[in-house]
Amino acid sequence: MTSRALILIEGHRSIGPLYVRAAQRRGLYPITMATDPTQYDYLAAEGVEAVQVDTNDLDAVKGVYSRLKLTYDIAGLTGFSGLDESVHLTVGKLCRHFGLPGPNPASIEQCHDKFVQRQLLEHAGVPIPDYRVAANAMEVESAVTEIGLPVVLKPVIGSGSSGVQMCRTVHEVAEHTRHLLGGTHMWQTSPRILVEEFAQGQYYTADMMGGRVVGIGTGDFGPPPHFVYREYSYPAPLSDDENARIADASLSCLRALGLGWGPTNVELRWTKRGPVVIEVNPRLPGTPDPELIQLAYGVNLVDEHIKLVIGEECDLRARHSRTASARFLVPDRDGMLEEIEGASRAAAIPGVAEVKMYVHPNTPIVRKGDYRDLIGHVIAASPSRDQTAVLLQQAVDLVSWTITPFRT
Incomplete structure (x- = not known):
């Protein structure tokens, strides 16, 4: 009997294994296509079939898909991105070409470009920060003059807060512009900087999923000028009116960008104007959001996404109501990570759902001011917000690590 296969384009260190296991639970055979499969450790650990192919070459990927189709009954196709969001565009184009359920590639493409995304949101009347696009230092300086300090500078194309920084002074603007344009930052396309008003307020x-709000969470970041995640919690403590206004703004984004199919993640801040949209991501967010949503609402977003991918209906009804929170573990210095202690003791606390380290001892730590600074997380859940906060702090207090500064 021919196996029903689920094709996964590229991988993801955190949610990749979740998709592999969810596919296997549904009796599907996961196959990963990747430019370099060896960078995803879980493929070998889980015994997942991997095919090496340049995933930036659409024709090459189509060829591999056609060959696999001779051996397998392909149920569906999806994919992930690390820093390269273009994977989602490739997925959309492949689904269209082979007649599979999937996102509209045109919608993904216009969402992928942060400047185009903001133009479409603005045209639709969605509340967003004031913004300009700049290709050189002079244009950045002019945009900052028009918008006013503080501003956020970010690459027009990118993810994971890479290259994103809040600038409170003209000097900080000039310094970060030099960093972005001076050859240090790795650009996926020709350099363009989005200069954006800093929206002051809770995140x-x-x-x-498929045009419906499943959950609204809240988060905090580490100290500025960077946006390194510190803590996430679901559901966010909101009044019914606040919840409705955030949901309405998020649904307006879907209509403005044509994102009615599959997963979407909308980031907002609550300002003096109410909810202001910062970013719309046409994908499922990485760990720990899916785990927190499952703990808080009983909805497995990975399972429900796979249902859509293979042409089935998803069920997004909440099964229960709990508070789930995650604290990220972030080093306060650069150096060699010598040892990590207390993770197993923290994980043994009742109510602690997961303690996960992303790195191992004898790993050099060089902070970048983005998602790469995170070395692990702790997740806790309980029936009440206060109890979850206590559990989370107890677990975090047990985890420690030693970093020896580099020799200069």
Whole structure:
């Protein structure tokens, strides 16, 4: 009997294994296509079939898919991105070409470009920060003059807060512009900088599937000028009116960008104007959001996404209501990570759902001011917000590590 296969384009260190296991639970045979499969450790650990192919070469990927189709009954196709969001565009184009359920590639492409995304949101009347696009230092300086300090500078194309920085002074603007344009930052396309008003207010995130809001969470970041995640919690403590306004703004984003199919993640801040949209991501967010949503609402977003991918209907009804929170583990210095202690003791606390380290001892730590600074996380859940906060702190207090500064 021919195996039903689920094709996964590229991989992801955190949610990749979740998709592999979810596919296997549904009786599907996961196959990963990747430019370099060896960078995804879980493929070998889980015994997942991997095919090496340049995933930036659409024709090459089509050829591999056609060959696999001779051996397998292909149920569906999806994919992930690390820093390269273009994977989602490739997935959309492949689904269209082979007649599979999937996102509209045109919608993904216009969402992928942060400047185009903001133009479309603005045209639709969605509240967003004031913004300009700049290709050189002079244009950046002019944009900052028009918008006013503080501003956020970010690459027009990119993810994971890579190259994103808040600038409070003209000097900080000039310094970060030099960093972005001076050859240090790795650009996926020709350099373009989005200069954006800093939206002051609490951060919220809305996770959606197929045009429906599944959950709204809240988060905090480490100290500025960077946006390194510190803590996430679902559901966010909101009044019914606040919840409705965030949901309405998020649904307006879907209509403005044509993102009615599959997962979408909308990032917002609650400002004096109410909810202001910072970013719309046409994908499922990485760990720990899916785990937190499952703990808080009983909805497995990975399972429900796979259902859509293979042409089935998803079920997004909440099964229960709990508070789930994650604290990220972030080093306060550069150097050699010598040892990590207490993770197993923290994981043994009742109510602690997961303690996960992303790195191992004898790893050099060089902070970048983005998602790469995170070395692990702790997740806790309980029926109440206060109890979850206590559990989380107890677990975090047990985890420690030693970093020896580099010799200069």
